[in-house]
Amino acid sequence: MDDKRSRFEAQVLPHLDAAYRLARWLCRSPGDADDVAQEAFLRAFRAFDSLRGADARAWLLAIVRNCHLSALAAGRRRALEPLGEEHESEARAAATAPLPDPERDTMERDERRALERLIAALPAEHREVLLLRELEDLSYREIATVTAVPIGTVMSRLARARATLKLNWLEASRGEPRAVR
Amino acid sequence: MQCAEHLAVQAAFDGELDAVAQAGVERHAELCPECRALRASLERTRAALRRDLDYGQASPELRARIARVLDAEVAREAEAASRSLRPAARWPRPFWLGTASGLGAAALAATLLFVLLVPLRSASLPDELVTAHLAALRPAHLTEVVSTDRHTVKPWFAGHADVSPVVADFAEQGYTLLGGRADYLEHQRAAVVVYRHGAHLINVFAFAPGAQSLPAATTRRGYHISCWQAADLGYCMVSDAGWDEMQGLTRLLEDLAARDAR
Numbered sequence: 001m002d003d004k005r006s007r008f009e010a011q012v013l014p015h016l017d018a019a020y021r022l023a024r025w026l027c028r029s030p031g032d033a034d035d036v037a038q039e040a041f042l043r044a045f046r047a048f049d050s051l052r053g054a055d056a057r058a059w060l061l062a063i064v065r066n067c068h069l070s071a072l073a074a075g076r077r078r079a080l081e082p083l084g085e086e087h088e089s090e091a092r093a094a095a096t097a098p099l100p101d102p103e104r105d106t107m108e109r110d111e112r113r114a115l116e117r118l119i120a121a122l123p124a125e126h127r128e129v130l131l132l133r134e135l136e137d138l139s140y141r142e143i144a145t146v147t148a149v150p151i152g153t154v155m156s157r158l159a160r161a162r163a164t165l166k167l168n169w170l171e172a173s174r175g176e177p178r179a180v181r
Numbered sequence: 182m183q184c185a186e187h188l189a190v191q192a193a194f195d196g197e198l199d200a201v202a203q204a205g206v207e208r209h210a211e212l213c214p215e216c217r218a219l220r221a222s223l224e225r226t227r228a229a230l231r232r233d234l235d236y237g238q239a240s241p242e243l244r245a246r247i248a249r250v251l252d253a254e255v256a257r258e259a260e261a262a263s264r265s266l267r268p269a270a271r272w273p274r275p276f277w278l279g280t281a282s283g284l285g286a287a288a289l290a291a292t293l294l295f296v297l298l299v300p301l302r303s304a305s306l307p308d309e310l311v312t313a314h315l316a317a318l319r320p321a322h323l324t325e326v327v328s329t330d331r332h333t334v335k336p337w338f339a340g341h342a343d344v345s346p347v348v349a350d351f352a353e354q355g356y357t358l359l360g361g362r363a364d365y366l367e368h369q370r371a372a373v374v375v376y377r378h379g380a381h382l383i384n385v386f387a388f389a390p391g392a393q394s395l396p397a398a399t400t401r402r403g404y405h406i407s408c409w410q411a412a413d414l415g416y417c418m419v420s421d422a423g424w425d426e427m428q429g430l431t432r433l434l435e436d437l438a439a440r441d442a443r
Contacts, residue, residue: 005255016247020239034243041247045254112233119234133195134230140197150309150365152316155188162191162226169229 008048012041015057018136019064025131026068026124036071040064058142065128065146118168126161129154184215188319194223306367306417311401313364314384314419317373323382324360324375334361334374342372344414346387347437351376356383356430367391376430381422383430390415398424407431411438 019040023033040063051059119127128147132138143158144151184190186209192198193206210216317323326337331348338345341363350358359375364386371388395408395415407427408417416434418427 005251008251016244017238020243021237034240034246037239037243038246038250042250042254045251115229115233119230130230134227135234140192140195144365148365148368150313150316152322152364153309153312155192155316156312158195159188159191162223166222166226 004045004048008045011051011056012044012048012060015060016041018057019060021135022061022064022128022131023068025119025127026065027071032071036064036067039071040067043067055142055145057136058138058145061132061136061138061146062148114172115169118165118172121168122161122164126157126164129157130161130165133158184213184219186213186216187219190216190219191223194220305396307396307399307401307406309366310386310406310417310419311404313366313373313386314404315402317362317364317375317384318382323362325362327360329358329360331358334358337361338363338372342370342387344369344372344387344389346372346374346385346414346416347411347434347441348374349433349437351430351433354429354433355379355426356433378420378422378426378430381420381426383418383420383422383427385430385434386417386419387414388417389413409435411435412442414438 016037020033020037023036023040024030027033027036040060043066044060044063047063119131122130125147129143132143132146138146140151140154140158143154147154149157186206189198189202189206190210193203198206206216210220325341326334328334329350329352331350335345335348338361348358348361350356352358356376356378359377359382361375362373363370364373365371366386366388367390369388371386374385374387376383376385390410395410395417396406398405398407400406404419404421405424405427406417406419407424408415409431410416411434418431420427
């Protein structure tokens, strides 16, 4: 039993920061991100025997993503919102909208916040692919594993995410075109 | 308008191509100002993201919380293990008790697997198939093993996909074997066998079908999809060839699978 714990700590725990970052980008608040990361580690530990030599980081990140999706679904159920196809996109838009935080608005000009906002405004399935590629440096195949879509879909989502980001960045920084053009 | 090579330029930028394909993209970019601009923009985007975005690290509190959760889980597992040993010492358990708890554990494991492995499905199987088919049509993405010899293609799948489908060259009947590749489908590494019929390419996906039944013949974005089951494998064929041509190859593959099974 202790052996399982130490193997887990050696193989999976080193990816805690990556798991937290993905959770942070998927969730609306840092608190939610901590909850999702914690739940993901518990699920990962329970399912650890099924890992068997596969890429531990991609495996863990896939679990983080699934935890986030079930938390989202549970939250929606709790709020007694009517479920349905047309609400799906609304819920997704709400989940990805820029954080409504008045203090942040005063820092509107801050380039960093501006970029974060642009990323947050991307559709969730584009954003996750972009971040896994650019910030976590995952290969297409690993991203396909994490997001459970074919590699072709990874490629087209990545291209669309990058094109949208560039376009919106140009729009937002028309006076000051510095970073992305 | 976007240059048709934009996905290849992106793949080269992301380090996903082998040296030969990489050189091909470089040559193309020398001639194509649009792709040069795309590459420059990809570089700038990446630089900006890596410079300005950082959601940092897990806090020490989170680290501690996870350690506590794992401690509790280890203790729970240890207690569950010792509890399952104890009653045996006191009196012999009726045999069916073992069966029942085994069933319970199996059900629990199945539920856990379901929770872990089945995220909200965003795309239906037909859509996934057509997307994978289209992605494969781009130059140099169709096949990972190029061969008209089934004795080369079939063994290749052993190391690259989760299933081993029937493979044969039917050039005499008009269906030339081009090769194979692995592709993700239904969360597993499906084996894809590629055939050419006249000007049409045909992708045949093979995978272990889950609880979900295979979709009926359908058309998405102008591409036909037909599926069948042979032995314990699900096969799905995607092509812009006509239904009759696809039916012809389906029959050949079904016969082959039937002969293999004998």
